[in-house]
Amino acid sequence: MDALSWRGALWLWSPASKRSAIENILVCVVDDDESVRESLPDLLKQFGFAARSFSSAEEFLASDCVDQTRCLLLDVAMPGMTGPDLQQELIRRRQGIPIVFITADRDMIVRQRLIKQGAAECLSKPFSDTTLLEAVNSALHPK
Amino acid sequence: MNAGVGELPHPPRLPDMDVQYEQAAGEIKRLQRCINDLVSLLALPGIWTVSNPSQILHTLLDALMRMLSLDLISVRLNNPVGEAPVEIVRLAEPQGPLPSTHEMCEALSHSLADNSRKWPPLLRNLMGEGDVSIVPLPLGLQGELGIIVAAAQRTDFPRQTEALLLSVAASQASIGLQEARFRIQQKHIADELDQQVAQRTAELAAANAELQFQVGLLQHIPVAAWTLKPDGTPDFVNQVWLEYAGQTLDFVRSHPEAWMTTVHPEDREIAERNFWEGVRSGRGFAMETRFLRARDGTYRWHLNRAVVLRDAGGKVIKFVGTSTDIDDRKRAEEKLLRSEAFLSEGQRLGQVGSFSWRPTTDEITWSAEMYRIYELEIGVPVTLELIRTRVHPEDVTLIEKMKMVDQAREGGHYFEWRYRLLMPDHSIKYLHAIAHPTRDQDGQPEYVASVQDVTARRLAEEARDKAQSELANVARVMSLGALTASIAHEVNQPLSGIITNASACLRMLATDPPQVEGARETARRTIRDGNRMSDVITRLRALFGRKEPTIESVNLNEAVIEVVALSIVELQKNRVMLCPELADGLPLILGDRVQLQQVILNLLRNGSDAMSTVEDRPRRLLIRTERDEGDRVRLTVQDAGVGFDPQAADRLFDAFYTTKGDGMGIGLAVSRSIIERHHGRLWGTLNDGPGAAFSFSIPRTPEGSAHADGIHNLQAPAVAGSRAA
Numbered sequence: 001m002d003a004l005s006w007r008g009a010l011w012l013w014s015p016a017s018k019r020s021a022i023e024n025i026l027v028c029v030v031d032d033d034e035s036v037r038e039s040l041p042d043l044l045k046q047f048g049f050a051a052r053s054f055s056s057a058e059e060f061l062a063s064d065c066v067d068q069t070r071c072l073l074l075d076v077a078m079p080g081m082t083g084p085d086l087q088q089e090l091i092r093r094r095q096g097i098p099i100v101f102i103t104a105d106r107d108m109i110v111r112q113r114l115i116k117q118g119a120a121e122c123l124s125k126p127f128s129d130t131t132l133l134e135a136v137n138s139a140l141h142p143k
Numbered sequence: 144m145n146a147g148v149g150e151l152p153h154p155p156r157l158p159d160m161d162v163q164y165e166q167a168a169g170e171i172k173r174l175q176r177c178i179n180d181l182v183s184l185l186a187l188p189g190i191w192t193v194s195n196p197s198q199i200l201h202t203l204l205d206a207l208m209r210m211l212s213l214d215l216i217s218v219r220l221n222n223p224v225g226e227a228p229v230e231i232v233r234l235a236e237p238q239g240p241l242p243s244t245h246e247m248c249e250a251l252s253h254s255l256a257d258n259s260r261k262w263p264p265l266l267r268n269l270m271g272e273g274d275v276s277i278v279p280l281p282l283g284l285q286g287e288l289g290i291i292v293a294a295a296q297r298t299d300f301p302r303q304t305e306a307l308l309l310s311v312a313a314s315q316a317s318i319g320l321q322e323a324r325f326r327i328q329q330k331h332i333a334d335e336l337d338q339q340v341a342q343r344t345a346e347l348a349a350a351n352a353e354l355q356f357q358v359g360l361l362q363h364i365p366v367a368a369w370t371l372k373p374d375g376t377p378d379f380v381n382q383v384w385l386e387y388a389g390q391t392l393d394f395v396r397s398h399p400e401a402w403m404t405t406v407h408p409e410d411r412e413i414a415e416r417n418f419w420e421g422v423r424s425g426r427g428f429a430m431e432t433r434f435l436r437a438r439d440g441t442y443r444w445h446l447n448r449a450v451v452l453r454d455a456g457g458k459v460i461k462f463v464g465t466s467t468d469i470d471d472r473k474r475a476e477e478k479l480l481r482s483e484a485f486l487s488e489g490q491r492l493g494q495v496g497s498f499s500w501r502p503t504t505d506e507i508t509w510s511a512e513m514y515r516i517y518e519l520e521i522g523v524p525v526t527l528e529l530i531r532t533r534v535h536p537e538d539v540t541l542i543e544k545m546k547m548v549d550q551a552r553e554g555g556h557y558f559e560w561r562y563r564l565l566m567p568d569h570s571i572k573y574l575h576a577i578a579h580p581t582r583d584q585d586g587q588p589e590y591v592a593s594v595q596d597v598t599a600r601r602l603a604e605e606a607r608d609k610a611q612s613e614l615a616n617v618a619r620v621m622s623l624g625a626l627t628a629s630i631a632h633e634v635n636q637p638l639s640g641i642i643t644n645a646s647a648c649l650r651m652l653a654t655d656p657p658q659v660e661g662a663r664e665t666a667r668r669t670i671r672d673g674n675r676m677s678d679v680i681t682r683l684r685a686l687f688g689r690k691e692p693t694i695e696s697v698n699l700n701e702a703v704i705e706v707v708a709l710s711i712v713e714l715q716k717n718r719v720m721l722c723p724e725l726a727d728g729l730p731l732i733l734g735d736r737v738q739l740q741q742v743i744l745n746l747l748r749n750g751s752d753a754m755s756t757v758e759d760r761p762r763r764l765l766i767r768t769e770r771d772e773g774d775r776v777r778l779t780v781q782d783a784g785v786g787f788d789p790q791a792a793d794r795l796f797d798a799f800y801t802t803k804g805d806g807m808g809i810g811l812a813v814s815r816s817i818i819e820r821h822h823g824r825l826w827g828t829l830n831d832g833p834g835a836a837f838s839f840s841i842p843r844t845p846e847g848s849a850h851a852d853g854i855h856n857l858q859a860p861a862v863a864g865s866r867a868a
Contacts, residue, residue, distance in 0.1 A: 033636050035636060035637065035639075035640035035668065035672055035675075036636070036639065036640065036643075038640070038644075038668055039639075039640050039643035039644045039647060039665070039668060040643055042643075042644070042647040042651075042661065042664075042665060043643050043644075043646055043647040043650070046646075046647050046650035046651060047650075077712065077715065077716055079715055104635040104636055104639070104712075124635075125635040125636065125638065125639035126635055126638040126639035126641070126642045126643075127639065127642070128642060128646065129642070129643070129646030129647075129650075132643075
């Protein structure tokens with residue numbers, strides 16, 4: 001493990017009270033599935049992030065969180081504006097928010113395409129908490 | 144006596160000797176006379192050879208009166224024929240008025256009742272004064288011929304010679320009379336015989352005349368007619384026959400076997416046999432042969448019948464016969480036999496039997512094929528009991544069904560009936576009958592049915608259904624693959640939630656102090672998501688698991704909603720805009736929920752696929768449920784896609800027909816068979832605008848359909864299902 005990730009690992013296991021430095025990092029969840037919107041923010045908060053959830057891409061764009069969002073956990077298939085659509089929109093707005101796609105689909109081809117289009121990561125549900133954290137971290141700190 | 148003067152003196156004789164001499168001389172004279180008389184009497188029969196009894200008696204009485212110097216002689220001759228007896232009386236010197244001959248004879252016969260010589264006091268009256276000696280002479284061995292009575296007043300009557308003469312005379316008379324009687328009898332017999340002969344001759348002549356007349360008629364009747372002599376040779380042939388055969392009467396008479404040449408060579412042997420048998424036995428004959436028609440050289444069938452004519456004594460006089468042209472009838476018969484054979488063969492080939500029932504007589508008639516189907520001996524009388532030995536115990540027999548229809552007076556139309564036979568080897572035969580009421584040739588009501596053994600077809604259908612259900616399984620599995628996205632979504636969502644929540648829960652409990660409320664909440668969510676996943680899996684298993692069809696009341700709208708829920712993800716992925724229009728108050732359908740859902744799923748997928756290349760208009764997929772006429776429920780899935788080629792409309796539902804590159808083309812075929820098993824129909828139409836609409840219409844209950852079969856519909860399909868255009 002190199003120095004950077006060692007530091008990341010330290011942050012990982014440090015008590016929440018000592019993580020005030022990362023509490024300001026806002027991670028937003030955009031997913032039309034309610035259980036995702038329920039569960040992910042709690043887990044993210046346990047990681048020490050701030051978290052907000054939105055039921056649609058439109059709702060996110062209409063919110064005031066766009067600028068503060070340091071990482072986006074984005075569902076792929078949504079009615080209306082899909083995940084990739086939102087990605088395109090953000091690029092168009094020159095809002096370079098790192099995106100971690102979360103999808104129920106385990107299609108490899110889709111995953112490659114999304115990463116190629118600039119996503120930081122693409123996770124297939126169900127995913128473990130460590131997988132999630134690593135993805136978020138790599139989105140926040142790209143190599 | 145002294146010698147007289149001038150006489151030579153006699154030698155002195157003793158007076159005794161003179162007396163003795165005179166006595167002797169007188170005796171000699173008497174005896175000589177007696178012998179003469181005897182000779183005469185003995186000659187009498189010679190005279191009598193031509194005489195009748197009366198003449199005989201007269202002759203005899205004359206002779207006796209003369210010979211014997213009788214005073215009275217009478218004869219009574221019994222007449223055997225029953226006529227009055229002949230009575231003759233001769234008197235030497237009639238004195239005074241005489242009583243009638245008859246009276247006298249009567250008197251005499253009274254006196255002679257005991258046949259002995261007596262002094263009859265009555266004779267005094269006859270003869271005047273004085274007693275009379277009588278000699279009764281019975282005629283015949285027992286006096287049966289009659290009696291002669293000779294009487295004289297002389298006291299010395301009868302002397303020995305006289306008695307002898309009388310008895311000889313009586314014997315001769317007997318002889319003569321017997322002979323005369325015999326001759327008379329002979330004459331009678333001869334006369335009678337002559338009479339009989341004359342009568343017989345007259346009868347024969349009359350019969351002959353009659354015969355000639357009738358034979359004459361033969362000439363005029365419009366059939367070929369002929370007569371044969373008792374030995375079988377033809378003696379008369381009428382004009383009709385001669386014209387037909389092209390022969391003359393003389394030829395026929397001179398060539399007794401000529402008629403045989405007109406007989407068809409194949410029929411000659413039998414014809415000859417029947418002919419001679421009939422002639423020799425005197426019974427006549429009846430036979431069918433082919434005769435050659437001279438005019439055109441064709442052979443035509445004729446019926447030849449000869450009857451015998453006998454005389455009063457039973458002897459054969461003639462045979463009279465006719466030959467009737469039956470060719471047309473015979474050919475019609477042959478045609479009928481041929482067509483019957485065709486029918487029978489046809490029945491055998493098609494395994495179709497004929498069955499008829501007459502309600503009034505309860506008479507059941509089967510064709511040969513029917514017996515074969517039931518595997519019973521052909522010709523055995525058919526009864527309900529017999530039928531029941533073969534028909535499956537759970538099924539109603541055709542005859543029972545006919546009786547029900549007859550009693551219910553459903554009359555006038557065709558009805559179908561299906562039932563099974565349980566054969567002795569426990570195999571099952573499936574029968575399909577079509578029946579209708581009619582009238583027989585006497586105008587009596589009759590039910591007629593055609594019964595077909597459809598076992599082979601049924602077994603083939605069952606095999607096909609099994610193959611189809613295998614295919615359906617494949618389709619299911621394939622659609623399972625196609626719904627990966629949906630399945631993944633449905634399962635992974637709750638699974639993901641579980642992992643996320645559980646992870647959060649652990650972390651919350653690891654902080655110092657532990658975030659118990661948070662932990663509780665995440666734990667709750669975990670459980671909830673676990674149940675959700677379980678439900679999904681159950682639903683998926685229900686839809687894609689392999690199960691036997693279950694019949695239940697299905698709410699079509701609910702079924703649609705479930706299917707939509709399952710496929711929503713994929714539909715959204717394909718940017719399909721689903722527009723449900725589910726009618727309210729839709730009646731429940733009796734059917735298999737899972738199978739119907741498979742059909743709906745198939746239609747939705749097809750609709751979605753049809754729009755996969757559409758970019759210029761909304762990909763609208765309409766799913767609609769509504770009531771349909773005839774107590775049916777209709778479901779329609781309408782897309783705005785590429786539609787289908789109208790030319791290929793009827794191939795859409797064929798197995799392995801597909802327009803999709805990666806498809807196998809079994810979806811619609813399987814869907815149609817499912818719908819048909821629900822007694823419904825599935826069809827597709829092109830929209831006015833772009834795209835197509837596929838609909839199915841199912842009756843509410845199986846009784847809504849036209850079939851009256853048993854319960855085995857959804858497991859084994861009905862044969863005559865409706866096929867959509």
